[in-house]
Amino acid sequence: MFSYRIEATTGSARAGSLTLPHGTVQTPAFMPVGTHGAVRGLHPAEVERAGAQIILGNTYHLHLRPGEDVVRTMGGLHRFSTWPRPMLTDSGGFQVFSLQGLRKVTEQGVEFVSHIDGGIRTITPESAMEIQVALGADIAMAFDHVVPGQATHEHAEEGMERTLRWLSRCRRRHEELVQPSVQTLWPIIQGGTHPDLRLRSLEGILERGPWTGIAIGGLSVGEPKPVMHRVLEEIVPAIPAAQPRYLMGVGFPEDLVEGIARGVDLFDCVAATRNGRHGSAWTMSGRVNVRNASNRTSEAPLDSDCDCETCGRFSLGYLRHLFVAQEILALRLVSIHNIRFLIRVTELARAAIVAGTFAEWSRDWLDRYHRAA
């Protein structure tokens, strides 16, 4: 049920197939984020037509609303949301550590203030598993202690070591709750920007294995991009090749290409839909602010290189009008473009890896993208 097959490699970049209970994901792949069991602003059929093979659900948000008991009663997140393809849930760790309402971290778990009703809630490694099993995604994530990108060695070490201790508790509880054929659990490498801690984290994870995939957390949390690249270069080669590697919370289009070049297989990020809702679109000719007055009578598509449903049908002038008139269709149409743009980057990268031309393709792509930016 959970297998990963590598089909081609170019340098560190890999093209593979990740088989999951709800289908097979061809990697590298980008996962749109469905915070509340819906990719924001989009219909599941639109997400499918944009080429998404797997989406992510947020445990923190779904725990608060509608609550995992509702989702379980409704047959799990797949049935509830009508998303038919694979799904992954995060553990809530990133959300509770990045929210203002964080109250207290103890060895037991994290106490935080709900952003919905101000009530005090607790998530522990065990409850993070209970929630995710109730949600029923193909892949559940371990509950981790996330530290900021600028964390000192001491602070990062504390978070990393706690994440390992919590991983043992996650694994135990997850095994009690669910058959291994139904849902798998992936661990998360922590350790901030400190190579020794990252390697120690991976070592601790492998001691607690086996696993069907391994995630890299705590990146894209405030550190400069070259630092993120260096961490990837140091840690990814140490991950056993047979494991799919998921870089959490990344990224922007260039982050996908840089990550794939360094051996990453899976990505997720809210930027596609968040930027879409603000009228900001990625294109190979640079970032387009749809609202710009210069687009007023543009009959061109948002991105003439794009094969998405928005670019195939609507003019930039019309999209601008919808934004200016505050028509909510606007948010949807630009979000569709942005999601398709990221998915297409992964499709093009995969084709180049399979064709053995990834080194040239990625160099040309990055050149063109940065020149336009």
Place this chain on the structure above:
Amino acid sequence: MFSYRIEATTGSARAGSLTLPHGTVQTPAFMPVGTHGAVRGLHPAEVERAGAQIILGNTYHLHLRPGEDVVRTMGGLHRFSTWPRPMLTDSGGFQVFSLQGLRKVTEQGVEFVSHIDGGIRTITPESAMEIQVALGADIAMAFDHVVPGQATHEHAEEGMERTLRWLSRCRRRHEELVQPSVQTLWPIIQGGTHPDLRLRSLEGILERGPWTGIAIGGLSVGEPKPVMHRVLEEIVPAIPAAQPRYLMGVGFPEDLVEGIARGVDLFDCVAATRNGRHGSAWTMSGRVNVRNASNRTSEAPLDSDCDCETCGRFSLGYLRHLFVAQEILALRLVSIHNIRFLIRVTELARAAIVAGTFAEWSRDWLDRYHRAA
């Protein structure tokens, strides 16, 4: 290009075909309202799939944003919005008379304050034609002087007589601007709730003809429903049978059935999308407030009788969750249902008229609907 053929009648109710430059509309028909060149919250493909044969664009809103010059430059409202089927634009009369910002009505036209920028604008019968010709819908509406539902005989007469004088100016300007094969102009019967004024209005309209269709305006503006029915019963039989009749700004589901029974062929109303955005749905089992806590774990569709895309895919429990979590997909899904609900009423009515069973069908439908309400 503009012809109307009656295919069947039962009592006053008619089933017909209205041929327009962008296609044929089978009547009775409901027109969803696309205020800013988009039915609020919906993709034109969704509006088509809900069965809409014709939609309405608002001249007032499109004049202010993006402006008719932009729409003309972009090839007209059909091309701009990508809506491929017939379209009708109102004249802006209803909007300027119902807005708070109304400044002054003179014989020349109406001065009002833009709700966008507070600027003072004027619409005259001539400029209403210029704007609508630039928008390029299949059907343009005459610029009318609308009075409230409680207007006195004197006030209603003033508005009705002015509407007739304005109609002559509309017709003259429209003929100067556009070929009769491209866009047609429909007059509007005014006269408030006063039968003598309504008949005088129709008489004045017919004196200024010929026309390809006739609208009834100034109803559903605050008068009780039995009064609206009485006005329809008095005025519709006097309209030549060959003219398609359009009851403006109406209605709710029961208004469609009551209107069709009294010989109306076309309707428009914003309630379907406005209620949809507030989570209020029409069903044959009564009005459903999607947000109700009792829907929390309902696996049933919003309306088990409905064939819309929303009811075919999503549970009421999921729709409720989307509303509570403020996911904008919620607004779309309930709007699709409400639009489909109204269109289906017209489809069922048409089938009953053709089958000769409209009298029983409409009685049963109204009984069932009112019992559930």
